[in-house]
Each structure stands twice: as structure tokens, then as C-alpha cells.
Amino acid sequence: MPSLEQFIAQLPKAELHVHLEGCVEPEMLWQLARRHRTPLVEKGETAVRQLYSTTDFQGFLQAFKTVCEHLRTPEDYELITYDALRRLASQNVRYAEVTISAGVMLWKGEDVPSSFEGIAAGYERVRKESGIRVQWIFDAVRQFGPEAALQVAHTAAALKQRGVIGFGIGGDEQKAPAEIFREVFACARREGLHLTAHAGETAGPESVWTALDVLGVERIGHGLTAARDASLVKVLAEKQLPLDICLTSNLRTGVLRQMASHPLRQYLEQGVLLSLNTDDPALFGTDLNREYLLAQKTFGLTMKEMTRLAESSFRAAFLPPDENQIYLSEFGTTALYPRSD
Numbered sequence: 285m286p287s288l289e290q291f292i293a294q295l296p297k298a299e300l301h302v303h304l305e306g307c308v309e310p311e312m313l314w315q316l317a318r319r320h321r322t323p324l325v326e327k328g329e330t331a332v333r334q335l336y337s338t339t340d341f342q343g344f345l346q347a348f349k350t351v352c353e354h355l356r357t358p359e360d361y362e363l364i365t366y367d368a369l370r371r372l373a374s375q376n377v378r379y380a381e382v383t384i385s386a387g388v389m390l391w392k393g394e395d396v397p398s399s400f401e402g403i404a405a406g407y408e409r410v411r412k413e414s415g416i417r418v419q420w421i422f423d424a425v426r427q428f429g430p431e432a433a434l435q436v437a438h439t440a441a442a443l444k445q446r447g448v449i450g451f452g453i454g455g456d457e458q459k460a461p462a463e464i465f466r467e468v469f470a471c472a473r474r475e476g477l478h479l480t481a482h483a484g485e486t487a488g489p490e491s492v493w494t495a496l497d498v499l500g501v502e503r504i505g506h507g508l509t510a511a512r513d514a515s516l517v518k519v520l521a522e523k524q525l526p527l528d529i530c531l532t533s534n535l536r537t538g539v540l541r542q543m544a545s546h547p548l549r550q551y552l553e554q555g556v557l558l559s560l561n562t563d564d565p566a567l568f569g570t571d572l573n574r575e576y577l578l579a580q581k582t583f584g585l586t587m588k589e590m591t592r593l594a595e596s597s598f599r600a601a602f603l604p605p606d607e608n609q610i611y612l613s614e615f616g617t618t619a620l621y622p623r624s625d
């Protein structure tokens with residue numbers, strides 16, 4: 285029998301909710317700071333460590349912003365993409381949908397297609413080395429408002445041929461409710477992009493309802509607070525509308541007090557389609573294998589349940605059914621289901 289860690293490591297997995305900028309490890313941020321001689325160099329490596337030890341949502345946003353400020357050239361993007369995807373591939377992540385904060389790039393006045401060339405170059409190198417497949421989601425920042433978000437949607441649509449397949453919003457749910465983005469999402473849908481939104485993370489279940497009913501999203505980032513509304517959980521299960529679960533993230537940003545109070549077990553029992561994800565692995569000091577292990581230890585998942593979660597991570601992906609079938613077919617093999625389970 286393999287150990288639990290070995291079992292998790294060999295499971296084929298998809299990661300659907302991971303921010304490229306949140307994959308920048310402290311050492312790499314330090315390297316970028318020295319490369320661009322930013323004020324962070326003066327403050328020293330201790331300041332970098334402090335940024336990465338955040339325990340609330342505002343602290344997290346500040347750390348994320350600092351990383352974004354250090355990404356300035358296509359070469360920077362190539363460097364961080366290569367590093368991030370290599371880490372994913374090393375955990376047997378076969379397929380990933382990586383979110384890029386295009387809203388922040390545009391806000392910084394960056395030429396997004398040029399930056400994306402760097403990202404594509406980093407991906408190409410890892411693809412050749414490992415065979416991992418990646419598609420991209422462009423994320424707008426709620427607080428920047430609908431006009432900025434519309435720019436993100438147009439920029440994403442212009443890069444559809446390069447593997448940008450989705451559009452979403454993230455940031456502070458309290459400051460910018462989903463209603464104001466209705467037209468932006470309608471436009472993104474017309475452009476043929478898949479739709480997602482961070483919702484039910486820092487706001488209640490009403491935020492998830494609006495993402496479903498007003499924005500027409502196909503997937504929800506987090507959906508932590510959906511559990512407070514039984515009728516919402518029922519709808520999510522009936523529609524098989526997936527939630528991207530990010531356990532460590534929820535704890536580290538302070539939206540969840542204790543791991544054990546996360547509704548993962550409840551969602552599974554009620555038939556909600558889930559995937560496990562890291563959100564910002566470097567900022568939260570985690571990786572996907574650790575998230576599976578954490579889920580197992582906290583909720584007492586059986587190996588069969590963990591295998592189902594890994595399988596669900598592909599089912600929840602924005603992949604055409606025929607391509608998805610290639611990944612799902614691996615789960616038909618008995619080798620993935622230990623006999624004792």
C-alpha cells in the first residue's frame with residue numbers, strides 16, 4: 285500500500301483556481317526586486333517574509349499588489365510562469381487553468397499581449413519538459429469598476445487563439461457587487477469566453493446568487509458562504525455548477541476561522557461538484573498535494589473520495605468533452621482505487 289502522501293502525489297490532478305502572480309515565491313520576488321532595484325531592496329528580505337506571512341484579506345491584497353508591481357517585462361513573466369508551471373507539473377497536475385490578473389496589468393499601463401508572450405514562452409518550455417496542458421483565465425479587479433473590466437474582457441477575447449479561454453472577476457466583493465458587471469459578462473459571453481467569478485469568499489450567499497443569476501457564471505471561485513443557504517447548495521448541486529475550493533487560502537485570508545468549519549464535507553454529501561485548488565500557493569505556503577492532504581486529514585476523506593475529487597477537478601474544467609475524456613479515462617483504471625478502500 286502506498287502512503288497517503290504517495291497516493292495523493294500519483295493522483296492525476298487538474299488545478300483550476302491558481303493565480304500566476306500568487307505563485308511567485310519569496311525568493312523570486314527578492315530576485316525581481318533586485319533586478320528592478322525597487323524600494324523593497326532597501327527594506328530587505330525581512331520585509332519580503334512579512335509580506336508572505338499575512339493573516340487577513342487586506343494583508344493578502346497588499347502582498348498580491350506588491351508582487352504585481354515587480355512584474356515589469358515579458359522576461360519577468362516568462363521567469364515566473366516557468367517556475368510556477370514546473371511546480372504544478374511536479375505534483376502530477378496534468379491540466380491547469382491559470383488566472384492572470386490582466387486587470388492589474390492594464391491598470392499598470394502594461395502592454396498585455398507583450399506580457400502574455402513572456403507567459404506563453406514560459407509555458408512552452410514547461411510543456412515540452414512535462415506535457416502539462418494550460419489554459420488561461422483573465423481576471424478583472426472588482427474595485428476598478430465595470431469599464432476597466434470590459435477592457436479585460438476585450439483583451440482576453442483578442443488572445444483566444446493563444447489559449448485564453450475564460451474571463452472572471454476577483455477582489456473585494458464588499459466594495460463592488462456583481463450587479464455592476466452585468467453588461468461586461470454579457471459581452472464576454474458573446475465573445476465566446478467561459479465565465480467565472482470569485483464569490484461567496486468575503487460576502488454572503490447573496491453574492492453567489494448574483495454571480496449565478498446576473499452574471500451567468502459557469503463556475504464559482506470559493507463559494508465558501510454558499511453553505512449558509514440550503515436552497516443555494518441545492519441549486520449548485522442540481523446544475524452541477526462547480527465550486528473552486530481553496531482551503532488554506534480561506535484560512536490565511538481570515539474568511540474562515542477554523543479549517544474544520546469549512547463546508548467541504550457538506551458540499552460533497554449534497555452532490556456539489558468540487559475541485560481542490562491552491563489559489564495563491566506561494567503567498568499561502570501551500571501546494572496542491574498539501575491541499576489534498578489537508579482535506580483528507582480535516583474531513584476524514586477516504587481514498588475513493590479523494591480520487592473522486594481529483595476526477596471532479598477535470599469534470600469542472602473549461603475543456604471540450606472529447607478532450608476532457610482523455611484525462612477522465614485515467615480514472616477508469618483500478619490502480620487508482622486501493623483495494624482496502
Ligand SMILES: [Zn+2]
Pocket residue numbers: 301303454482505563
Ligand atoms: Zn482566487
